Amino acid sequence: MLPTGPALLGHRPAPGIDTLRRTVRRGLEAVPEARHRAMVAGVLDAGLVEQAIARTESFDPSVDLARVRAHTDLLTAEFETFGVAVPAATRNITLMRALMVPIADEALSFAVDRIWVFVTNIDDVNDVNDALSFYKEAVDVEDFRISRIHRRAVQEGIPYLAAYRRSVDSGLEAYRRVLRLADDEQRPYLERYMTAYVYWHLHCRYRWQDVYPDLTMIDV
Numbered sequence: 764m765l766p767t768g769p770a771l772l773g774h775r776p777a778p779g780i781d782t783l784r785r786t787v788r789r790g791l792e793a794v795p796e797a798r799h800r801a802m803v804a805g806v807l808d809a810g811l812v813e814q815a816i817a818r819t820e821s822f823d824p825s826v827d828l829a830r831v832r833a834h835t836d837l838l839t840a841e842f843e844t845f846g847v848a849v850p851a852a853t854r855n856i857t858l859m860r861a862l863m864v865p866i867a868d869e870a871l872s873f874a875v876d877r878i879w880v881f882v883t884n885i886d887d888v889n890d891v892n893d894a895l896s897f898y899k900e901a902v903d904v905e906d907f908r909i910s911r912i913h914r915r916a917v918q919e920g921i922p923y924l925a926a927y928r929r930s931v932d933s934g935l936e937a938y939r940r941v942l943r944l945a946d947d948e949q950r951p952y953l954e955r956y957m958t959a960y961v962y963w964h965l966h967c968r969y970r971w972q973d974v975y976p977d978l979t980m981i982d983v
Contacts (some may be wrong), residue, residue: 790974802923865957
């Protein structure tokens with residue numbers, strides 16, 4: 764059953780997102796299965812997604828969207844020449860690279876986009892990705908059922924929220940570990956990379972605007 768009370772959460776909001784609007788009812792109505800809907804509601808009530816949003820609040824990237832579109836078209840045509848059909852996600856991947864690793868040089872940026880499109884389409888694994896994609900998967904039903912978080916909850920007989928928290932904790936530990944390994948010169952670049960990765964998922968994929976309409980969608 765969908766919640767009928769106020770759309771605002773009962774938990775204390777993360778710093779910096781006091782005015783963030785949530786359309787909980789509209790977001791949950793898009794999840795077809797009642798059991799999945801309850802799992803999604805539990806995660807939203809815990810405020811974990813809002814913590815991710817707060818982490819990216821001060822991130823204000825400047826991206827050349829015309830270049831993103833041009834690179835996407837060139838890469839699609841290039842791969843097709845070799846008989847390789849790249850998915851529609853190529854545009855998202857190219858935008859992700861522009862957000863995470865801004866490169867002024869045209870030739871270099873295109874070379875990196877080519878690598879990312881190929882590699883990302885082969886290997887899309889990231890605990891962070893699992894934590895940020897769960898709502899979109901719940902809307903699609905089957906994706907939610909086979910997702911790693913849901914399978915972990917079922918296999919271990921634990922609440923979905925507990926399995927979700929484990930992915931969040933694992934992702935945050937990976938984030939901290941990367942920063943610990945970096946030297947002072949590398950650290951700001953790696954921190955931007957990882958913050959932009961979260962930002963890309965929130966603003967460019969996964970339908971979060973259904974729940975948080977203030978998260979503007981970046982579309983190229």
